[in-house]
Amino acid sequence: MTLELPTDAPRHCGDCQIRHRAVCSRCNVDELMQLDQIKYYRSFEAGQTVLWSGDQMDFVGSVVTGIATLTQTMEDGRTQMVGLLLPSDFVGRPGRETAPYDVVATTDIVMCCFRKKPFEAMMADTPHIAQRLLQMTLDELDAAREWMLVLGRKTAREKIASLLSIIARRDATLRLASLEGQIVFDLPLTREAMADYLGLTLETVSRQISALKRDGIILLEGKRHVTIPDMERLMNEAGDDADGGMVS
Amino acid sequence: MTLELPTDAPRHCGDCQIRHRAVCSRCNVDELMQLDQIKYYRSFEAGQTVLWSGDQMDFVGSVVTGIATLTQTMEDGRTQMVGLLLPSDFVGRPGRETAPYDVVATTDIVMCCFRKKPFEAMMADTPHIAQRLLQMTLDELDAAREWMLVLGRKTAREKIASLLSIIARRDATLRLASLEGQIVFDLPLTREAMADYLGLTLETVSRQISALKRDGIILLEGKRHVTIPDMERLMNEAGDDADGGMVS
DNA sequence: TGGTTCTTTTGATCTGGGTCAAAGCCCGGT
DNA sequence: ACCGGGCTTTGACCCAGATCAAAAGAACCA
Missing domain, CATH: 2.60.120.10 (Jelly Rolls)
Incomplete structure (x- = not known):
């Protein structure tokens, strides 16, 4: 189980291609x-x-x-x-x-x-x-x-939208394209894993994804390949309207 | 809003009476x-x-x-x-x-x-x-x-039981007595705050507390004063059976 | 090429907890 | 003692999402 990394594998640092989010800045x-x-x-x-x-x-x-x-x-x-x-x-x-x-x-x-x-x-x-x-x-x-x-307060639809925007926003390594606001990526998770993430059942996940697709919030090719035509609209569905938060 | 602590207030360290959980060990x-x-x-x-x-x-x-x-x-x-x-x-x-x-x-x-x-x-x-x-x-x-x-996977009853055992277990400063397994404390939270903690409504919190009381899992005097006659039983209700976790 | 298995979709039904509403309870003020 | 305003409890009803069930794709192998 312990093994040497094949020489052609991405290097961890220096001239590596991997994005380092935290420990490894400059490096x-x-x-x-x-x-x-x-x-x-x-x-x-x-x-x-x-x-x-x-x-x-x-x-x-x-x-x-x-x-x-x-x-x-x-x-x-x-x-x-x-x-x-x-x-x-x-x-x-x-x-x-x-x-x-x-x-x-x-x-x-x-x-x-x-x-x-x-x-x-x-x-x-x-x-x-x-x-x-x-x-x-x-x-x-x-x-x-x-x-x-x-987990505590969002509806199933909002949960799915939240997960999709988290993946779209955070996971730059998976992002394949980002043309004029369009974001395209492959879902790295099965429906069941998404359900485990969101505290739902896999059936509900499937239904809500179908609903978002039907409503044009997302586009699907196959089961995993997602296109988000309008990130604003998705984030709206997620319930977290980009709101910096002012002192009231 | 910024003010000096009254001289009779508990000191933060050294000879203080406050339990220090983390930053302040020895000190x-x-x-x-x-x-x-x-x-x-x-x-x-x-x-x-x-x-x-x-x-x-x-x-x-x-x-x-x-x-x-x-x-x-x-x-x-x-x-x-x-x-x-x-x-x-x-x-x-x-x-x-x-x-x-x-x-x-x-x-x-x-x-x-x-x-x-x-x-x-x-x-x-x-x-x-x-x-x-x-x-x-x-x-x-x-x-x-x-x-x-x-938040993601427990039922309302399990959530309440979980919160009660967290408070009972963690919050030694609030604990008033612990005789022969009995644990007694005052709830530091309103029903609404408990609901916000657990992702429930305050009505559901109230109902579930009543149910736990009816079933003898907890005893209530007034609205806040809680006695737990049998911690085992409460933790059972919470769904986290003390299970160290063995390699399978 | 067909079978096997895993993932996903979709439908039908059920239910836990939310929502709405109305009393109690308790405490503090006058 | 009475009143008012927070908390809390309880009841009646409803709905979002769970559960149960079945079938359709997809991937993998022989």
């Missing part, structure tokens, strides 16, 4: 890599579980290619996705021994891992990396809180 | 306080808004006494609580200029604040504080993710 991960022999790559197939809830978590790492999800599951099988990992996103919980949720590969993925002990020690030595990690974690916390509003 | 906030004239206290009345979404956020701080909530609101008035701040919890978003949500005092509160700029600069100088802050943020992230499972 802290490079520093990590200089330090060590503690870095290694792991790859997983689509559907494979990287980490079970409760597992020993002896590494931290970031996603190089592909998409993974964090999910929590109840004994009766109800599951809720609690995080979505795109390339450059971070996995791991410094300061906790076991994983609090499952990490599952949604597509084939490659992760760049670091053994945990050295990582944490090093964090003390290199405060700017700790700061950057803090930054990233705060971003994730903000995202989680937005998500909570979606 | 980093003391170091902050040594540095400066940048510390000051603010107090707010119950119901008062500390910070509006979109406001300039020129300070960070922790709650000394009382309870505050973080809430997000949609234009049509739907609101979702996204965080609950108990004494020692942290407010503020290093690295972001404006607040992403409202901070509202639920009870009268006193906050210990630090002007933001010096705080951030100092964080670079004192990496162990940055680490601790990271720790705390990661804890909050975990809590947010648990909360997402509650």
Whole structure:
């Protein structure tokens, strides 16, 4: 399961093609890599579980290619996705021994891992990396809180619209084109994964996507290929009218 | 609005009576306080808004006494609580200029604040504080993710039971007694606030509390004073059977 | 090329929780 | 003691989304 990255795989830093969202700006991960022999790559197939809830978590790492999800599951099988990992996103919980949720590969993925002990020690030595990690974690916390509003208060249609605009906005690596406001991308998730993300059933997801298509908010080719002709209109459907928020 | 803390108020650190959950173990906030004239206290009345979404956020701080909530609101008035701040919890978003949500005092509160700029600069100088802050943020992230499972997948009854056990478990400062497994506390939230927490309506909250009372899961005196005769049973109702999680 | 399995769509029906409405309850003020 | 305004409870009704069921695509393999 631990293996060397094929030489033609995208490099993580420096002259890499991967967008780095957080840890790796200009480029802290490079520093990590200089330090060590503690870095290694792991790859997983689509559907494979990287980490079970409760597992020993002896590494931290970031996603190089592909998409993974964090999910929590109840004994009766109800599951809720609690995080979505795109390339450059971070996995791991410094300061906790076991994983609090499952990490599952949604597509084939490659992760760049670091053994945990050295990582944490090093964090003390290199405060700017700790700061950057803090930054990233705060971003994730903000995202989680937005998500909570979606889960707690939005209708099914608004939830779908929210998810689509999140993917369209955030996931630049998946975006294929963006001509005169049109946004085109392939959905990285099955209907079931979308349902797990949004706290819905897959049937409801399917119905609402059909409805958005019928109403011309989105265009679909096949099941996954999405075109958004008018981002404004989609965001309207999502219920978050672009409103900076004034002091009243 | 900025004022000196009355001299008989609980001290923040050292010989203080306040439980410190994160930043302040042995006791980093003391170091902050040594540095400066940048510390000051603010107090707010119950119901008062500390910070509006979109406001300039020129300070960070922790709650000394009382309870505050973080809430997000949609234009049509739907609101979702996204965080609950108990004494020692942290407010503020290093690295972001404006607040992403409202901070509202639920009870009268006193906050210990630090002007933001010096705080951030100092964080670079004192990496162990940055680490601790990271720790705390990661804890909050975990809590947010648990909360997402509650919001997305639990029934109204399970949601209420979850909230009650969270309060019972987490909030030691509110706990009045814990005799032979019995837990007694006063609810720090109105029915409406509970509804905002759980993504329900206040009517449903009321109904479910009545139902739990009828079924003997909880005892109520007045509207706020709760006794939990059997914590096991409550956690059962919450749907999270204490299950460490084994590798399968 | 046909079978097998997984994903997605669509339909029919049911139900948990929302909505609307009306009382109680409690506390504080006069 | 009375009144007024927040909370809270309870009831009646309704609907968005869950559940159950079936069939249509798509992908994969033999």
